[in-house]
Amino acid sequence: MANVLPFGRRPDPDDPDQHGDLSADPSGTGAAPESEGSLAISPYADTDAAPAAPSTSAPTPDTGVATGRVSEADGRADTIEGPIWGSAAPSSAAAPNDDEAAVRQLLALYRAMPDLAPGHGAPSGPDDLSGETTGETTGDLSAVVGGEVDVPVLEPDRIISPAGAVQGADLRPIVPQWLSSREGRKAVGRWWVGMQWYRAKFHGVRAPVYVARVLWRAPRGVWRVTSGLTRWVLDTRADGLEQALADGTKLDTMTFIQLRDQRAIRVRARLITVGAGAVTSAAAGVVALVHLPASGDVLLGAATVAVLAKVGSDKDRPLVGAAMATSARHRELTDAIVMRALRAAGLGGAVAKIDKEGHEVSEDTRPTLAAPIMRSGNGRGYVVVVDLPWGKTAGDAAAAVEKLASGLDVDVSQVFPEPVAGRARRVEMYVADEDPMLLPASRSPLARLPRASVWDPQPLARTPLGIEVRATLLFNSFLLGALPRSGKSYAAKCLVTPAVLDPYCDLTVLDCGGGRDWLPTQDIAVDYVAGDEEEDLIRIVAILNRIRDEARQRLAQFRTMTQADMPEDKLTRELAARGMPPHVVVVDELQNLLRANNKEIRKAALEVLVWLAKTAPKAGYIMVMITQRPAADVIPSDLRDITSVRVALRTKTRQGSDAVLGSDISATGYRTDRFLENHKGAAVIGGISNGKGGDLQVVRVDLLMPEEFARACAIGRTRREDAGTLRGAAIGDAAPVEITITVLEDVAAVWPGDEAKVHAAVILTRLKELYPSRYEGMADETALTRALKPYGITSGQVSRGGVNRNGYKLADIRKAWRARQAADRTDETDDTDRGHRDGDDDGPTPVPA
Numbered sequence: 001m002a003n004v005l006p007f008g009r010r011p012d013p014d015d016p017d018q019h020g021d022l023s024a025d026p027s028g029t030g031a032a033p034e035s036e037g038s039l040a041i042s043p044y045a046d047t048d049a050a051p052a053a054p055s056t057s058a059p060t061p062d063t064g065v066a067t068g069r070v071s072e073a074d075g076r077a078d079t080i081e082g083p084i085w086g087s088a089a090p091s092s093a094a095a096p097n098d099d100e101a102a103v104r105q106l107l108a109l110y111r112a113m114p115d116l117a118p119g120h121g122a123p124s125g126p127d128d129l130s131g132e133t134t135g136e137t138t139g140d141l142s143a144v145v146g147g148e149v150d151v152p153v154l155e156p157d158r159i160i161s162p163a164g165a166v167q168g169a170d171l172r173p174i175v176p177q178w179l180s181s182r183e184g185r186k187a188v189g190r191w192w193v194g195m196q197w198y199r200a201k202f203h204g205v206r207a208p209v210y211v212a213r214v215l216w217r218a219p220r221g222v223w224r225v226t227s228g229l230t231r232w233v234l235d236t237r238a239d240g241l242e243q244a245l246a247d248g249t250k251l252d253t254m255t256f257i258q259l260r261d262q263r264a265i266r267v268r269a270r271l272i273t274v275g276a277g278a279v280t281s282a283a284a285g286v287v288a289l290v291h292l293p294a295s296g297d298v299l300l301g302a303a304t305v306a307v308l309a310k311v312g313s314d315k316d317r318p319l320v321g322a323a324m325a326t327s328a329r330h331r332e333l334t335d336a337i338v339m340r341a342l343r344a345a346g347l348g349g350a351v352a353k354i355d356k357e358g359h360e361v362s363e364d365t366r367p368t369l370a371a372p373i374m375r376s377g378n379g380r381g382y383v384v385v386v387d388l389p390w391g392k393t394a395g396d397a398a399a400a401v402e403k404l405a406s407g408l409d410v411d412v413s414q415v416f417p418e419p420v421a422g423r424a425r426r427v428e429m430y431v432a433d434e435d436p437m438l439l440p441a442s443r444s445p446l447a448r449l450p451r452a453s454v455w456d457p458q459p460l461a462r463t464p465l466g467i468e469v470r471a472t473l474l475f476n477s478f479l480l481g482a483l484p485r486s487g488k489s490y491a492a493k494c495l496v497t498p499a500v501l502d503p504y505c506d507l508t509v510l511d512c513g514g515g516r517d518w519l520p521t522q523d524i525a526v527d528y529v530a531g532d533e534e535e536d537l538i539r540i541v542a543i544l545n546r547i548r549d550e551a552r553q554r555l556a557q558f559r560t561m562t563q564a565d566m567p568e569d570k571l572t573r574e575l576a577a578r579g580m581p582p583h584v585v586v587v588d589e590l591q592n593l594l595r596a597n598n599k600e601i602r603k604a605a606l607e608v609l610v611w612l613a614k615t616a617p618k619a620g621y622i623m624v625m626i627t628q629r630p631a632a633d634v635i636p637s638d639l640r641d642i643t644s645v646r647v648a649l650r651t652k653t654r655q656g657s658d659a660v661l662g663s664d665i666s667a668t669g670y671r672t673d674r675f676l677e678n679h680k681g682a683a684v685i686g687g688i689s690n691g692k693g694g695d696l697q698v699v700r701v702d703l704l705m706p707e708e709f710a711r712a713c714a715i716g717r718t719r720r721e722d723a724g725t726l727r728g729a730a731i732g733d734a735a736p737v738e739i740t741i742t743v744l745e746d747v748a749a750v751w752p753g754d755e756a757k758v759h760a761a762v763i764l765t766r767l768k769e770l771y772p773s774r775y776e777g778m779a780d781e782t783a784l785t786r787a788l789k790p791y792g793i794t795s796g797q798v799s800r801g802g803v804n805r806n807g808y809k810l811a812d813i814r815k816a817w818r819a820r821q822a823a824d825r826t827d828e829t830d831d832t833d834r835g836h837r838d839g840d841d842d843g844p845t846p847v848p849a
């Protein structure tokens with residue numbers, strides 16, 4: 001994964017804009033580096049500590065970029081040596097000046113940042129910060145000056161997320177997350193009001209019971225108050241002692257006399273106090289009765305009675321019981337509940353063991369809360385950050401999510417444990433009040449038909465916490481798999497819409513199911529096929545083959561270009577503008593293609609798809625493959641493993657989930673068989689950075705309705721017309737395709753009897769007559785010869801009726817046929833294992849003897 005710091009730009013010594021007045025100051029303090037090599041800065045470093053530490057960073061001679069490291073000399077994890085361009089780190093004597101210069105340099109670089117603003121290559125969203133290089137970033141950052149790349153490349157071990165994976169991770173946000181967004185404030189406000197409203201209703205219904213309790217307990221309160229006061233006034237506690245002295249148990253007469261006198265004084269004082277209190281209260285009561293309105297008297301009386309009832313209540317039988325919430329919505333998550341859940345999930349650690357002498361013989365490994373439990377930013381749940389026992393990881397928490405949910409007493413669909421970058425044992429857990437997959441889905445921002453570009457990350461989904469997940473189409477290949485009716489087509493359309501809206505992107509749609517889902521793309525597609533008949537599938541493979549040829553041609557062109565034209569060995573915006581547009585290829589209902597009855601179709605389709613998904617992205621070809629049969633036989637690991645972004649919606653089994661996401665991913669807790677039937681659009685996405693060091697995340701795909709997609713296609717057509725980029729089938733000018741899959745059996749089928757040799761032109765004419773839809777795109781005999789070449793059939797001079805022309809020999813056809821049958825038999829075992837009907841593969845082609 002390439003990473004680019006936002007300020008990662010090599011200062012140009014000749015560029016006064018970059019240096020500001022620095023370059024004009026050759027003196028010392030503000031001096032610009034003599035050469036670019038003398039700059040040594042650390043955007044994160046402690047300026048006191050960094051220069052003092054001897055640099056161990058070795059400069060990389062060709063790039064002039066030295067690798068850095070986190071200095072552990074003083075045990076401070078936040079002392080980091082910064083990116084060092086040039087030959088060597090400064091000597092300690094020169095360091096302070098250089099530091100100052102470096103800071104000023106950094107400021108100058110920041111001033112130059114507008115050049116790199118969003119839309120010009122600067123990181124523009126969370127993906128950029130996570131270190132993903134977007135196509136846009138790549139495109140502009142690779143600006144070339146004099147044949148040299150104008151951007152320093154930071155060594156991977158120096159790249160630290162600006163969000164502060166090192167420094168900021170342990171610091172709690174100054175303003176709670178939910179307070180910093182309007183949505184969060186509203187949601188928490190709603191939650192609080194909702195909770196109080198619930199409590200009001202709960203207690204309101206029980207009000208008569210409370211009144212009865214008050215009336216019953218108030219007299220008891222009166223009794224408790226008067227008896228308590230009496231005991232206090234008379235100092236009855238001294239009774240026992242006086243009695244003992246009087247009984248002669250203790251024969252100290254002086255003490256007895258002293259005690260009795262002191263008690264008499266105490267009792268007198270207390271009597272006066274209580275008497276005064278009683279008179280004052282009575283007077284206050286009379287005044288209140290006379291001066292207060294009746295309602296005030298009632299209130300005062302009620303309060304007095306309530307207080308007396310409270311006094312008359314027992315501790316274990318309070319006057320008003322707790323509102324017993326059955327829904328997590330009104331339940332407060334406490335430390336005790338979290339610890340209980342961790343214990344239930346086997347993540348409870350152990351208390352320290354103490355030996356007889358009181359020495360600790362084993363460590364206390366119980367988990368601890370790394371931050372107080374807080375309401376989440378979206379106001380719809382709690383965020384808990386826990387440091388697990390030593391040796392346990394966030395992955396363990398994810399794998400034990402069911403037990404965690406049980407311990408928290410919520411549903412498994414409400415708990416989302418995620419790793420925290422920088423700490424393997426730290427886990428951030430979102431505990432939602434309600435199942436977030438059942439809440440109304442977020443409307444896709446693409447429904448507003450914005451100007452979109454396949455080079456930029458575009459909105460696709462939201463995490464349960466409401467954080468937007470964006471996908472960049474370019475340089476990726478996509479696989480979507482799920483059971484029918486889980487939201488797969490909606491998700492695929494949401495993913496493809498940026499390509500629809502981008503007039504500088506070609507689109508090909510190959511729907512192997514023949515449904516209506518992709519019908520609106522007919523208006524913009526370079527090629528559009530919808531159908532599951534063998535003819536359709538053959539055509540689809542032929543189109544894929546043609547796209548592969550185009551991609552190969554593009555790659556061949558790339559090889560002829562200079563490093564300056566092609567700094568990153570892949571398509572750039574400049575090249576795209578020069579007639580190499582990105583091209584999104586959608587293959588829906590993939591299972592119909594990869595499990596086609598005709599073995600030749602299956603083999604050819606898999607081969608071309610693997611090539612396209614693996615090699616074509618850098619040429620600007622983006623595969624989007626969708627299947628409603630997420631199973632290993634439909635998605636061979638060859639294909640899945642080279643697909644960079646995988647989206648799994650609901651599956652029946654964890655194997656199905658793994659078939660899309662990758663083998664054994666389910667063991668890490670990310671699995672889609674836990675989604676329920678009504679979890680429409682719920683998915684696990686693999687391959688898009690989650691900003692926390694991982695690339696797996698649970699999301700809900702944004703909702704883009706079919707009519708909105710159709711509108712996007714209509715506007716996409718208008719934009720293409722305006723840009724002059726509409727081409728292919730959309731304007732009735734589909735490029736012809738050459739069918740090569742069935743060519744051997746087709747040639748065998750049209751071969752005239754037992755003729756030993758036949759002209760190629762005759763064969764082609766017969767093919768066009770018998771299979772017009774397959775061979776209409778075949779331009780001439782050369783194309784036919786090219787199609788037969790993979791079978792080992794070559795053309796030669798054939799003399800027929802005195803005419804000498806290119807032709808084929810029957811012997812060659814037979815030989816090729818036998819070879820293919822032998823190869824088929826070898827493959828048969830695999831297919832039988834996968835329960836495939838072999839007999840259906842070969843059509844009714846007459847086999848030459």
Ligand SMILES: Nc1ncnc2c1ncn2[C@@H]1O[C@H](COP(=O)(O)OP(=O)(O)OP(=O)(O)O)[C@@H](O)[C@H]1O
Pocket residue numbers: 441482483484485486487488489490491628680681682700701702703704
């Ligand atoms: N993101 C979403 N949020 C809410 N509801 C959704 C979402 N996506 C799809 N749905 C609902 O789910 C239903 C099924 O969606 P969709 O047609 O995409 O399923 P599918 O998996 O493609 O099914 P099939 O394979 O049969 O075509 C839709 O009619 C829609 O109402």
